[in-house]
Amino acid sequence: MSKLKLQDTGDIILETRDLTKRYGGIHALEGANFILRKGEHVAIMGDNGAGKSTFVRQITGVEQHTRGDIIFNGKSVRFENPMDAREAGIETVFQTLALADELDVPDNLFLGRELVKFRLGPFSILDYKAMRERTLQALEKTGVKIPNLRNTIRHMSGGQRQCVAIARTATFHSKLTIMDEPTAALGVQETAQVENIVRTLKEQGEPLILISHNMRQVFDLVDRIVVFRRGRIVANLNKHETDGQDVVAYITGAKTGEEYQDAA
Amino acid sequence: MAEVSHGIGGLKFDASKKTWPNELNIFMALVLIVVIFEALGAMLMGQSLLFDSAGRFDSIFNEARLYIIILQVSIVGIIAIGVTQVIISGGIDLSSGSIVGATAMIAMSFAQTELVNGNPNPKAIFGPALMDLPVIIPILVGLACGLFAGLVNGLLIAYTRIPPFIATLGMMVTARGIAKWWSKGQPISFPTQDYAVIGNGLGGWMPVVIFIVLAILFQFILKYTVYGKHTYAIGSNEEAARMSGIKVGRHKVLVYAIAGSLAAIAALVLSSKNLTAQAGMGIMYELDAIAMAVIGGVSLSGGRGSIVGTVLGALIFGVIISGFTFLRLDAYYQEMVKGGIIVGAVVLDQWRQRPSASRS
Numbered sequence: 001m002s003k004l005k006l007q008d009t010g011d012i013i014l015e016t017r018d019l020t021k022r023y024g025g026i027h028a029l030e031g032a033n034f035i036l037r038k039g040e041h042v043a044i045m046g047d048n049g050a051g052k053s054t055f056v057r058q059i060t061g062v063e064q065h066t067r068g069d070i071i072f073n074g075k076s077v078r079f080e081n082p083m084d085a086r087e088a089g090i091e092t093v094f095q096t097l098a099l100a101d102e103l104d105v106p107d108n109l110f111l112g113r114e115l116v117k118f119r120l121g122p123f124s125i126l127d128y129k130a131m132r133e134r135t136l137q138a139l140e141k142t143g144v145k146i147p148n149l150r151n152t153i154r155h156m157s158g159g160q161r162q163c164v165a166i167a168r169t170a171t172f173h174s175k176l177t178i179m180d181e182p183t184a185a186l187g188v189q190e191t192a193q194v195e196n197i198v199r200t201l202k203e204q205g206e207p208l209i210l211i212s213h214n215m216r217q218v219f220d221l222v223d224r225i226v227v228f229r230r231g232r233i234v235a236n237l238n239k240h241e242t243d244g245q246d247v248v249a250y251i252t253g254a255k256t257g258e259e260y261q262d263a264a
Numbered sequence: 265m266a267e268v269s270h271g272i273g274g275l276k277f278d279a280s281k282k283t284w285p286n287e288l289n290i291f292m293a294l295v296l297i298v299v300i301f302e303a304l305g306a307m308l309m310g311q312s313l314l315f316d317s318a319g320r321f322d323s324i325f326n327e328a329r330l331y332i333i334i335l336q337v338s339i340v341g342i343i344a345i346g347v348t349q350v351i352i353s354g355g356i357d358l359s360s361g362s363i364v365g366a367t368a369m370i371a372m373s374f375a376q377t378e379l380v381n382g383n384p385n386p387k388a389i390f391g392p393a394l395m396d397l398p399v400i401i402p403i404l405v406g407l408a409c410g411l412f413a414g415l416v417n418g419l420l421i422a423y424t425r426i427p428p429f430i431a432t433l434g435m436m437v438t439a440r441g442i443a444k445w446w447s448k449g450q451p452i453s454f455p456t457q458d459y460a461v462i463g464n465g466l467g468g469w470m471p472v473v474i475f476i477v478l479a480i481l482f483q484f485i486l487k488y489t490v491y492g493k494h495t496y497a498i499g500s501n502e503e504a505a506r507m508s509g510i511k512v513g514r515h516k517v518l519v520y521a522i523a524g525s526l527a528a529i530a531a532l533v534l535s536s537k538n539l540t541a542q543a544g545m546g547i548m549y550e551l552d553a554i555a556m557a558v559i560g561g562v563s564l565s566g567g568r569g570s571i572v573g574t575v576l577g578a579l580i581f582g583v584i585i586s587g588f589t590f591l592r593l594d595a596y597y598q599e600m601v602k603g604g605i606i607v608g609a610v611v612l613d614q615w616r617q618r619p620s621a622s623r624s
């Protein structure tokens with residue numbers, strides 16, 4: 001904790017203090033202290049079940065954490081639901097993708113924040129044309145391959161689904177982007193495209209949390225690597241002061257960061 | 265962009281080859297069923313079901329039978345509109361028939377005339393102060409009943425995690441109880457002239473007009489409004505809808521409230537058409553409405569279907585039922601066949617989903 005403490009907190013976009021989540025008796029996340037600075041790209045690595053997605057669900061309002069604090073953009077927050085987090089400026093590609101199978105691509109891109117041409121509360125009238133145009137832009141930006149926008153998600157390949165979910169985050173301006181294993185089902189070219197999107201975010205100075213099992217990708221894209229093990233953060237590594245073997249040692253438990261000794 | 269390649273990222277897609285809408289299949293099923301009954305009619309009865317074979321040349325249709333089919337379909341069809349959006353949202357509503365009963369009883373008691381042929385109304389529920397009220401009163405009272413029942417359904421389902429099947433089953437029993445308790449089982453009759461218009465106006469076509477107007481309205485709402493989009497989203501993947509920021513609970517309350525209100529409209533139309541309300545009104549209507557929706561391609565697993573489909577499903581349902589009457593099959597057989605149709609439609613729905621079911 002002491003090592004992470006900052007004199008100047010003005011450049012921190014996201015901080016969690018002692019963030020903890022239990023599912024009944026399961027300690028999925030224990031006392032996570034995490035800091036992300038503005039413009040910084042951080043990878044979260046760790047074995048299956050290490051608590052990475054659980055961590056994401058706590059900071060995006062999908063679930064309510066058991067204990068601890070989340071400070072986003074200088075304010076202590078507790079998002080009641082995912083919409084609050086999106087409105088605050090956190091865009092997320094969830095591991096489960098969160099797509100509605102029976103809807104088509106534009107519908108999914110704008111799900112929960114549809115463009116309307118006439119406001120009438122819940123019965124506001126959709127602006128299909130505008131959503132379609134912006135979808136085309138977003139997909140071109142992300143280089144996604146989809147034969148027919150009107151196809152429902154149900155009829156798409158795993159990779160195409162993932163592309164749609166990624167295009168969704170790229171469509172909206174955000175203060176923080178979180179991607180939970182965004183390239184897990186993607187082919188070589190599509191993975192390269194997604195990595196380009198990530199690089200663009202970096203150039204634009206938009207901060208990112210990237211969850212990935214791909215060591216090459218992580219070392220290519222991010223500044224810092226945070227390792228989760230059995231629900232705890234066990235390492236916080238500057239990319240330039242570590243290497244693949246070192247990270248693997250932390251993931252498997254052969255090593256634990258000195259500031260996290262009590263966690264192991 | 266080339267003619268054929270409208271796809272994104274260079275993938276080929278021929279935009280001129282639109283996907284075949286399911287509604288067209290259902291329409292063809294309707295045509296097929298009519299043809300079957302016409303054939304059976306010609307063979308067994310020497311008569312036509314829908315076309316006039318009695319030698320009258322002023323019309324090609326057997327108008328009397330068409331009217332009966334359409335009228336029957338219209339009243340349950342109004343309920344089916346509400347049920348359709350409930351099923352699309354991934355739920356089910358078993359309470360609509362009982363809501364019809366309770367609403368009919370309560371609304372009718374605010375619609376009575378004081379004098380029937382110069383004598384006091386023999387079925388009077390309230391004193392003279394609450395008789396001969398303007399027609400808007402029973403209409404609003406009725407709508408409020410349906411809305412309230414629907415709200416209770418929605419709140420239970422959204423916030424207590426009771427499955428829709430159980431919550432609406434509870435409402436089904438409760439609302440029927442209210443219908444019986446309201447006048448201690450006595451029918452309520454003799455409404456005002458104005459009230460009678462709701463179900464008998466426009467030369468008897470009023471129920472049909474109300475049904476068509478509501479069907480068009482809800483087809484539009486489901487397709488072109490945020491409400492509709494969220495209904496489909498919740499039905500196709502509730503968790504995804506929630507993670508995308510849709511307020512799922514609030515939306516469900518609205519869905520069931522609207523379903524309750526539509527059941528109330530059906531109750532107003534039905535009690536007005538019959539000029540009386542009885543505690544047993546609307547029994548089994550919930551199942552007929554569900555059958556209409558499912559026949560019309562509304563998937564019980566949620567996320568799929570349309571009002572157009574349900575309207576076609578309602579017509580199929582109506583043709584089959586009057587087809588059996590026409591063939592002089594016993595009412596017992598009709599009930600059994602009805603059950604068969606519902607199960608058959610669900611099997612068809614499951615089968616339709618199989619080829620592309622990559623995940624549920």
Ligand SMILES: Nc1ncnc2c1ncn2[C@@H]1O[C@H](COP(=O)(O)OP(=O)(O)OP(=O)(O)O)[C@@H](O)[C@H]1O
Pocket residue numbers: 023026027028046047048049050051052053054055095
């Ligand atoms: N809703 C839940 N109820 C009970 N246990 C849960 C729930 N969600 C997650 N868990 C448990 O919490 C632990 C952490 O899960 P999590 O999904 O965060 O892992 P992860 O690090 O994202 O793994 P992966 O790399 O496989 O995605 C696991 O042991 C998991 O079984």
Ligand SMILES: [Mg+2]
Pocket residue numbers: 052053054095180
């Ligand atoms: Mg995960």
